[in-house]
Amino acid sequence: MTDVRVSETDPFESAVPERDGRRPGNPGPAGGSFGTADWLKWAWRQLTSMRIALVLLFLLALGSVPGSMLPQEGTDPAGVQQYFTSHPALAPLLNHLGLFDVFGAPWFAAIYLLLFASLVGCVVPRTFRLAGSARTLPPRAPRNLARLPASAGYATAVSPAQAAEVAARVLSSHGFRLRRPAPTVLAEPTVLAEPTVLAEPTGAPDSGSGSGPGELEGHWVSAEKGYLREVGNLLFHLALLGVLVSVALGGLFGYKADRLLVQGTSFADTQTDLDEFYPGRLVTAADLPPFTVTLNTFEASYISSGAQRGQPNSFDAQISYTASSGGPVRTDRLEVNRPLSVDGAKVYLIGHGYAPEFKVTDARGQVVFDGAQPFISGTTGNFLSQGVLKVSGAQPEQLGFSGVFVPTAVDVDGTLESVFPAADNPVVSLIAYAGNLGMNSGPSQSVYQMDTTGMKQLTAAPQLLRVGQSLKLPDGQGTVTFTGYQQWVSLAITHDPGQLPALICGMAALGGLLLSFVVRRRRVFVRASTSPEGTTVHVGGLARTDASGSFEDEFASLAAELRSAHQQAAQDQGVPPSAPAAPNRHEGE
Amino acid sequence: MTRAPVTRARRRAVVLVAAVSAGVLLIVVLVAGWAGSGKSDVTEVDGSTSAVLYAAGHRPVAPGFSGTTLAGSRLSFSSYRGRVVVLNFWGSWCVPCRAEASTLAAVAALYRSSGVAFLGVDVRDTTASALAFTRTFGITYPSVTDPSSAITLDFTSVVPIAGTPTTLVIDRTGHIAGAVFGSTTYPELTTILAKVSGKAADEAVSR
Numbered sequence: 001m002t003d004v005r006v007s008e009t010d011p012f013e014s015a016v017p018e019r020d021g022r023r024p025g026n027p028g029p030a031g032g033s034f035g036t037a038d039w040l041k042w043a044w045r046q047l048t049s050m051r052i053a054l055v056l057l058f059l060l061a062l063g064s065v066p067g068s069m070l071p072q073e074g075t076d077p078a079g080v081q082q083y084f085t086s087h088p089a090l091a092p093l094l095n096h097l098g099l100f101d102v103f104g105a106p107w108f109a110a111i112y113l114l115l116f117a118s119l120v121g122c123v124v125p126r127t128f129r130l131a132g133s134a135r136t137l138p139p140r141a142p143r144n145l146a147r148l149p150a151s152a153g154y155a156t157a158v159s160p161a162q163a164a165e166v167a168a169r170v171l172s173s174h175g176f177r178l179r180r181p182a183p184t185v186l187a188e189p190t191v192l193a194e195p196t197v198l199a200e201p202t203g204a205p206d207s208g209s210g211s212g213p214g215e216l217e218g219h220w221v222s223a224e225k226g227y228l229r230e231v232g233n234l235l236f237h238l239a240l241l242g243v244l245v246s247v248a249l250g251g252l253f254g255y256k257a258d259r260l261l262v263q264g265t266s267f268a269d270t271q272t273d274l275d276e277f278y279p280g281r282l283v284t285a286a287d288l289p290p291f292t293v294t295l296n297t298f299e300a301s302y303i304s305s306g307a308q309r310g311q312p313n314s315f316d317a318q319i320s321y322t323a324s325s326g327g328p329v330r331t332d333r334l335e336v337n338r339p340l341s342v343d344g345a346k347v348y349l350i351g352h353g354y355a356p357e358f359k360v361t362d363a364r365g366q367v368v369f370d371g372a373q374p375f376i377s378g379t380t381g382n383f384l385s386q387g388v389l390k391v392s393g394a395q396p397e398q399l400g401f402s403g404v405f406v407p408t409a410v411d412v413d414g415t416l417e418s419v420f421p422a423a424d425n426p427v428v429s430l431i432a433y434a435g436n437l438g439m440n441s442g443p444s445q446s447v448y449q450m451d452t453t454g455m456k457q458l459t460a461a462p463q464l465l466r467v468g469q470s471l472k473l474p475d476g477q478g479t480v481t482f483t484g485y486q487q488w489v490s491l492a493i494t495h496d497p498g499q500l501p502a503l504i505c506g507m508a509a510l511g512g513l514l515l516s517f518v519v520r521r522r523r524v525f526v527r528a529s530t531s532p533e534g535t536t537v538h539v540g541g542l543a544r545t546d547a548s549g550s551f552e553d554e555f556a557s558l559a560a561e562l563r564s565a566h567q568q569a570a571q572d573q574g575v576p577p578s579a580p581a582a583p584n585r586h587e588g589e
Numbered sequence: 590m591t592r593a594p595v596t597r598a599r600r601r602a603v604v605l606v607a608a609v610s611a612g613v614l615l616i617v618v619l620v621a622g623w624a625g626s627g628k629s630d631v632t633e634v635d636g637s638t639s640a641v642l643y644a645a646g647h648r649p650v651a652p653g654f655s656g657t658t659l660a661g662s663r664l665s666f667s668s669y670r671g672r673v674v675v676l677n678f679w680g681s682w683c684v685p686c687r688a689e690a691s692t693l694a695a696v697a698a699l700y701r702s703s704g705v706a707f708l709g710v711d712v713r714d715t716t717a718s719a720l721a722f723t724r725t726f727g728i729t730y731p732s733v734t735d736p737s738s739a740i741t742l743d744f745t746s747v748v749p750i751a752g753t754p755t756t757l758v759i760d761r762t763g764h765i766a767g768a769v770f771g772s773t774t775y776p777e778l779t780t781i782l783a784k785v786s787g788k789a790a791d792e793a794v795s796r
Contacts, residue, residue, distance in 0.1 A: 002648050105764075129651060202677075216637075226721075265736065265737075266736060267737065267738060268737060268739060268741060269742075269749065270738055270741050270742050270745045271739040271750070271751045271752055272738060272741050272745070272751070272752050272753055273712070273741065273742075273743070275762060283751060284749055285745055285751045286745060286747075286748075286749045288745070290742050290746060292738070292742065294735055294737065325739055325742045325743050325746075334607075359717075360717075362721075366721065367717045367720075367721075368717060368718065368721040369715065369718050369721070370715055370717035370718075371717065371718070389684075391718075391720055391721075392681060392682075392687070392722070392725075393681060393717075393720075393721020393722050393724065394721065395721075395724075439684050439687055440684075440688065441684070441688055444683070444684050444685070448681060528760040
């Protein structure tokens with residue numbers, strides 16, 4: 001897209017048909033007879049124009065905005081519910097527009113597919129154009145090379161035919177693509193034309209020097225270089241297409257998931273065992289790579305003194321994992337920004353916290369809970385963490401506890417505060433409830449929230465427990481013991497099959513862009529003719545005007561090399577350099 | 590202008606190629622989407638999309654497993670060979686599992702004399718909570734603990750288990766013949782069991 005227009009008005013591209021040119025047989029929409037086919041062609045041309053592509057790109061960006069402003073079904077269904085409750089009038093309308101599932105909405109897909117089609121429609125013709133331009137020979141050497149932006153001239157002792165031969169050799173060794181007069185022209189310098197002349201556009205500004213088919217006599221060489229520019233341009237467009245395909249791949253076949261893992265426990269990458277699971281469009285439960293991860297130990301160290309006190313020093317999660325069920329067990333360690341790569345998925349360490357351990361017996365003396373319950377901390381407060389413990393198996397009444405875990409507890413005026421994130425003085429503070437947890441029917445519940453509407457509070461004030469201490473519930477409802485604590489980590493699991501292709505395509509796009517910026521198309525012409533001094537050689541050159549900065553240097557060095565090659569050729573022939581180089585009449589014009 | 594026809598032909602070719610490639614892409618996407626939702630070897634049970642019967646010849650082989658029961662003894666799935674097995678994936682924390690627990694206990698009692706074995710796989714749980722669950726709902730059949738979800742993982746590779754509860758009915762040859770994804774109901778489970786064990790619920794109880 002970037003410089004399609006530029007190259008269409010570029011004299012270098014003149015041998016290639018213009019894509020948008022309005023020829024008599026192909027009028028614009030304002031033209032007279034305009035059939036369905038013409039309309040389709042017109043629509044296709046519009047779609048593949050850079051302007052429309054940019055508009056689509058902008059729309060794509062604009063369309064993503066509601067995706068981040070409004071709660072989305074895929075990531076936050078509860079948020080959507082809440083939005084419906086709080087905006088009863090607006091929400092159904094937004095829902096109708098698909099704004100709660102933006103990335104799955106038909107209109108978003110339409111933008112995406114149109115952009116894709118636009119890019120395809122832009123890149124495919126360009127491929128043909130590049131292929132065409134690679135096949136097209138450079139134009140004939142203009143008659144008057146002195147008119148070109150860069151030119152030089154000198155006399156030599158070798159014959160014009162030989163001078164052209166030597167020039168061709170020199171230019172060829174520099175990687176230039178050559179065009180020379182047809183063999184008949186070499187034999188008979190007065191022959192005017194060769195058959196291909198008819199195919200050449202008569203008035204085309206192919207060299208900017210006004211040369212026509214009638215000025216072809218003589219010995220000349222046309223040389224052109226810098227086709228990589230077009231290759232780079234094309235690579236950029238293809239890579240852009242590749243990025244879109246990669247993103248689509250990720251959206252269709254990738255997934256994201258979260259899992260909170262308590263020290264000493266394991267999980268498997270199955271939908272059953274993940275806390276949150278956001279699959280791509282074509283991902284099913286059976287597509288998940290079958291790895292398992294066990295958190296052996298987790299250690300977090302904190303700065304213990306100074307102004308930075310309490311700031312994390314390092315996190316170190318020692319894990320063991322298997323890439324498949326029953327496969328060999330490997331060990332690794334996870335750190336922040338050092339994920340585990342397994343089965344094409346990446347497992348990131350994204351958070352950690354404390355899970356106090358409790359043992360609960362019910363009124364009948366049965367142990368109804370014995371294990372760790374993860375508590376969640378806010379962003380501040382030195383890991384002062386909140387959580388609930390729902391003992392649904394307690395009889396005759398279910399028990400529930402809401403509580404706070406304080407890693408390093410200090411009593412500040414009757415309020416419990418944590419003064420350090422490490423568990424130096426861990427306590428829990430619990431409020432006990434008994435009744436119905438509401439778990440026998442209805443939707444799934446969060447393990448971090450408790451609905452106390454069907455329960456009665458058993459203890460008036462929060463009860464403080466240290467490790468090993470028990471709380472006897474009133475009326476013989478049972479006991480709860482704070483038996484210890486574990487640490488937990490939260491893991492983010494991502495599988496994006498488009499990630500690597502997107503990276504490669506991104507790099508290719510950058511490389512292509514660089515190529516098209518750095519490489520210039522440039523042409524050099526050499527014409528040798530008989531003169532009173534023997535043979536006069538004229539050299540002329542031009543480069544794209546937008547990047548001609550260093551072409552003058554390149555041209556000067558080429559001209560000097562041509563000159564010394566001609567001198568060398570003359571010496572080899574035994575002709576004395578009787579005619580010393582004429583002053584470079586045209587240099588610097 | 591001898592060039593014009595050549596140009597137009599090439600232009601037409603270009604448009605054609607572009608249109609065809611866009612069309613092919615669209616078809617690929619559509620086919621991929623269709624293939625992802627295709628289910629031809631499965632029939633729905635009792636009008637429910639979450640309860641299915643697999644046609645003979647399309648029944649996946651149940652993976653073998655062994656583990657520790659909630660009671661603390663070892664249990665190997667291979668010892669159930671030759672019997673119809675109802676395998677229930679559950680957890681005491683799981684609300685829909687509590688909803689179906691009484692049904693499972695009742696159907697298990699109903700089919701006990703017919704030789705249908707019930708077996709639980711307790712997922713993401715602690716033993717104390719799981720035992721309390723079985724006491725609460727009067728579940729007497731054994732459950733294997735699956736602390737690392739290894740058993741669930743193996744079964745997920747043959748049946749799309751998307752969460753708890755999931756109930757699989759395994760035939761006498763060790764193939765998965767039916768499945769209920771989500772909380773099972775009495776009609777769903779007894780319909781599948783009647784097909785797989787050859788005994789309707791009322792026959793099962795009379796024996």
